[in-house]
Amino acid sequence: MSSTTAPFLPTNGIRKAVIVGGNRIPFARTGGAYAHSSNQDMLTAALDGLVARFGLQDQEIGEVAAGAVLKHSRDFNLTREAVLGSALSATTPAYDLQQACATGMEAVIGLSNKIKLGQIDSAIAGGVDSASDAPIAVSEGLRAILLDLNRAKTVPDKLKILSRIRPKDLSPDAPNTGEPRTGLSMGEHQALTTAQWKISREAQDQLALASHKNLAAAYDRHFFDDLITPFRGLSRDSNLRADSTLEKLASLKPVFGRNLGNAATMTAGNSTPLTDGASTVLLASEEWAQANELPMLANVVDGEAAAVDFVHGKDGLLMAPAFAVPRMLARNGLTLADIDFFEIHEAFAGTVLSTLAAWEDEEFGKTRLGLDGAFGSIDRAKLNVNGSSLAAGHPFAATGGRLVATLAKMLHERGHVDGRPARGLISVCAAGGQGVVALLEAR
Amino acid sequence: MDHVLTEMPSLSKLYLNAAATSAKQRLARTTPTVALPTKAVEVRGVTADLAKVTQFAHLMGKPARDVLPSGYIHALAFPVAMSVMVDEDFPLPLLGMIHLRNQVEHFSMILFTDVLTIRSWARELTGHRRGTQVQLVVEVRSDDGTRLLWRGVSTYLAKGIYLPGLDKPAPAQAPGERAPFNPPAPTAQWQLGVDTGRAYAAVSGDFNPIHLSVLSAKALGLRRSIAHGMYAAARVVGDIGSPKPEGFSWDISFDSPVFLPATVSLHIADTLADDDGVWLGSEFTAWNARSAKPYFHGSVTAGTAATK
Numbered sequence: 001m002s003s004t005t006a007p008f009l010p011t012n013g014i015r016k017a018v019i020v021g022g023n024r025i026p027f028a029r030t031g032g033a034y035a036h037s038s039n040q041d042m043l044t045a046a047l048d049g050l051v052a053r054f055g056l057q058d059q060e061i062g063e064v065a066a067g068a069v070l071k072h073s074r075d076f077n078l079t080r081e082a083v084l085g086s087a088l089s090a091t092t093p094a095y096d097l098q099q100a101c102a103t104g105m106e107a108v109i110g111l112s113n114k115i116k117l118g119q120i121d122s123a124i125a126g127g128v129d130s131a132s133d134a135p136i137a138v139s140e141g142l143r144a145i146l147l148d149l150n151r152a153k154t155v156p157d158k159l160k161i162l163s164r165i166r167p168k169d170l171s172p173d174a175p176n177t178g179e180p181r182t183g184l185s186m187g188e189h190q191a192l193t194t195a196q197w198k199i200s201r202e203a204q205d206q207l208a209l210a211s212h213k214n215l216a217a218a219y220d221r222h223f224f225d226d227l228i229t230p231f232r233g234l235s236r237d238s239n240l241r242a243d244s245t246l247e248k249l250a251s252l253k254p255v256f257g258r259n260l261g262n263a264a265t266m267t268a269g270n271s272t273p274l275t276d277g278a279s280t281v282l283l284a285s286e287e288w289a290q291a292n293e294l295p296m297l298a299n300v301v302d303g304e305a306a307a308v309d310f311v312h313g314k315d316g317l318l319m320a321p322a323f324a325v326p327r328m329l330a331r332n333g334l335t336l337a338d339i340d341f342f343e344i345h346e347a348f349a350g351t352v353l354s355t356l357a358a359w360e361d362e363e364f365g366k367t368r369l370g371l372d373g374a375f376g377s378i379d380r381a382k383l384n385v386n387g388s389s390l391a392a393g394h395p396f397a398a399t400g401g402r403l404v405a406t407l408a409k410m411l412h413e414r415g416h417v418d419g420r421p422a423r424g425l426i427s428v429c430a431a432g433g434q435g436v437v438a439l440l441e442a443r
Numbered sequence: 444m445d446h447v448l449t450e451m452p453s454l455s456k457l458y459l460n461a462a463a464t465s466a467k468q469r470l471a472r473t474t475p476t477v478a479l480p481t482k483a484v485e486v487r488g489v490t491a492d493l494a495k496v497t498q499f500a501h502l503m504g505k506p507a508r509d510v511l512p513s514g515y516i517h518a519l520a521f522p523v524a525m526s527v528m529v530d531e532d533f534p535l536p537l538l539g540m541i542h543l544r545n546q547v548e549h550f551s552m553i554l555f556t557d558v559l560t561i562r563s564w565a566r567e568l569t570g571h572r573r574g575t576q577v578q579l580v581v582e583v584r585s586d587d588g589t590r591l592l593w594r595g596v597s598t599y600l601a602k603g604i605y606l607p608g609l610d611k612p613a614p615a616q617a618p619g620e621r622a623p624f625n626p627p628a629p630t631a632q633w634q635l636g637v638d639t640g641r642a643y644a645a646v647s648g649d650f651n652p653i654h655l656s657v658l659s660a661k662a663l664g665l666r667r668s669i670a671h672g673m674y675a676a677a678r679v680v681g682d683i684g685s686p687k688p689e690g691f692s693w694d695i696s697f698d699s700p701v702f703l704p705a706t707v708s709l710h711i712a713d714t715l716a717d718d719d720g721v722w723l724g725s726e727f728t729a730w731n732a733r734s735a736k737p738y739f740h741g742s743v744t745a746g747t748a749a750t751k
Contacts, residue, residue: 134583168638181682182631182709192628259708259732260628311682312713312725402457 016286017112018296018443022405023050024279025231026238027393030131033234034276039068039075042231042278043082043128046398048123049229050280054294057087062120064094066280067103068128069396069431071096072135079126101347102305102428102436103127104400107185109303109438111283121288125404127397128278134174141169150394179431181311186318186431187348191257191266193316197357201265204349205249208270208390211346215387216242225387227405239273239393240435242366249412256348270349275393279401281408297408301439304328310433315368318351318434321427322358323368326375328437329425336376340417341410343403351429386410398427404438411442442443445562448486448526454648461537477606479577480532483564486523488586491515491555500647501682509618510688511553514677516593517545518647520581523563524597527579534568535577535601539663541697542672543576544598548692548747549685551592558586567598570609574602624737626730629708631682635670637703643674670701675729675739683711683725683743692748695741706732 018182025045028034034042043066051057066079075081080094099106103129111123119320137143145164152158178185184192194204218224219236228235254264256271282294289296306324308315315322321344329335336359344352358364359375369375386406389399407424429435463533491511498516499515500507511519528537551557560583567578576598583593640654652659660668676695685691701707714723724744730737 112727183634184629184632189631192630196628283676309713311630311711314713 017115019408020282022281026234027277030274046278060089061184065107066126067098100430103397104431105436112300126280129395131274189258189317195263197354204270207349211390217390218386234396272394277395279398297412303438318429345428485562541600631709633707698737708732
């Protein structure tokens with residue numbers, strides 16, 4: 001089935017990149033079902049499921065790209081190692097990439113562009129993260145001593161270096177979610193943005209409740225049957241609370257922004273928990289999909305990245321998608337009203353609602369987006385209709401693959417709207433004040 | 444006549460000298476002089492210690508570059524300013540002096556390979572409602588002394604020292620009537636551990652006992668050790684950065700000591716040109732995250748007084 005001849009390239013130089021399908025393992029709350037699973041275990045499991053679903057055993061795929069946000073230095077070739085451990089042909093090249101929580105999105109966009117340019121015919125984009133099996137480093141002091149020790153040549157030199165070790169050097173250095181340049185955690189940053197856009201506690205809890213209800217309903221109608229492969233005894237996302245209620249959510253105490261006084265609205269219920277999991281998406285040219293008799297769910301139409309200057313306090317840490325989406329839609333001659341499904345990653349309920357509030361704000365539209373007025377509002381019935389990260393959880397690099405595969409399937413099911421293919425928008429915010437968004441179209 | 448030193452003075456010896464001078468003055472009960480020494484101290488042929496530059500930048504959480512960070516230049520030049528202050532003609536005791544303000548201008552980038560001439564002198568001995576204040580000027584020039592690269596002015600307060608003949612200005616506001624500080628929303632938060640002072644001392648060479656440990660700070664009359672003012676200044680200036688490293692200035696005023704450990708909330712806001720949105724500068728304010736007591740405030744500005 002695989003082809004070693006040069007890919008077909010139309011005369012205009014650009015061809016279509018299609019989403020064939022996806023596979024992920026259920027996402028698990030940290031310390032749960034995957035407490036002892038490594039990034040490589042989970043990425044390999046997600047890849048194995050994808051291979052099985054689409055009959056890719058022994059196939060040479062054009063390229064596989066995936067990444068992890070929390071990555072051990074020994075996993076320098078995480079994706080290639082996962083490919084070697086999978087049923088794919090050992091001649092499938094692979095590379096790691098990382099763009100914080102937008103890693104999976106960037107993998108999809110980058111590989112789609114290679115397909116569009118005719119450099120490859122097929123690709124697998126993915127992402128994985130484990131907050132349970134996170135790498136722990138030795139302290140900076142001990143690290144410097146051990147590296148010096150490694151360079152020392154004589155025994156007296158080595159003893160002299162070893163004598164530099166102090167008790168405090170022995171405490172380990174665990175990764176944290178603090179922004180290196182501000183020292184504020186992502187939740188504290190979002191709490192400031194949530195307060196700035198005056199997002200109420202009730203609105204956040206309602207969004208969280210909708211996420212759980214929508215995700216539970218999607219499982220109930222077997223929507224995820226061909227998107228998920230069980231792993232380690234888990235067949236549903238372990239964070240899902242189908243029986244959650246507004247009362248239960250309202251009873252939770254704020255965990256972020258507590259120094260904001262009465263304005264503290266962000267709880268464990270309307271913020272995503274630390275999660276473990278992995279996801280993959282199979283991308284192809286139309287020719288490759290047809291030759292291999294594989295489905296074509298949606299086209300990857302466009303992608304856009306943005307970043308904001310949160311260090312100087314100009315915008316909230318997670319507000320970059322508020323800039324990326326208007327730019328990408330304008331380039332495609334579209335407005336929010338032309339989109340049939342919105343997948344806005346729920347890092348926090350406040351992130352989604354702050355983004356929507358910014359788009360509805362006339363001042364923001366005029367001064368920050370350079371428009372004549374507000375960018376626009378969206379029909380909430382089109383937002384995260386099969387649930388999102390608040391319910392499913394958010395293993396950082398794995399979220400992009402989850403969103404792309406889910407939306408592609410929804411678009412394919414919808415088919416056409418008003419005589420044109422249904423359109424879907426994905427928006428993912430990321431650490432470092434970044435955001436990556438993408439536009440998909442049904443087939 | 445200026446006092447030209449052949450090599451950089453040792454800070455630890457200067458601190459010992461300062462302690463000895465202060466003891467001598469107490470024993471002799473000499474009447475302090477009211478005039479500043481007229482001579483400057485100059486050291487030629489100064490170069491940066493690359494290992495220290497790297498450690499300094501990393502302590503600030505910044506990439507270590509070949510260009511010297513502003514705070515490191517202050518640390519490099521600090522022994523020269525100290526030499527001025529330990530001179531027996533200097534009218535104020537060095538130990539226990541409080542850091543009130545720093546104003547720095549960068550006229551050019553300084554590389555770690557540059558050979559520098561550093562010169563320092565005291566000026567502006569004036570009364571303060573809580574004692575006597577003085578300014579220490581430091582100029583960093585090119586090797587041949589012709590090109591001015593960096594100038595820093597540090598203002599210090601000798602608390603409780605009132606020199607005869609110096610007018611004590613009337614306080615603008617009576618103590619306790621200061622306008623209440625309403626903290627803005629923070630844009631950053633620093634968790635400073637008890638070892639913050641020791642860590643900065645190790646990279647800057649400033650082993651003033653008030654920064655090192657609770658015990659050494661108590662020996663000098665403080666309830667706990669405090670963070671170096673220059674640590675805060677170097678970190679916030681590094682965080683803000685400047686799109687024009689070859690020409691910018693900054694100014695920081697210290698409102699209250701940062702007793703360690705501390706959680707410091709920080710607010711940074713940009714000033715942009717009305718017409719083209721070009722960055723003109725950033726203002727910053729820092730306060731105690733729990734008590735909302737102000738710690739320090741100031742600004743980083745594009746260009747220098749000479750270019751503005």
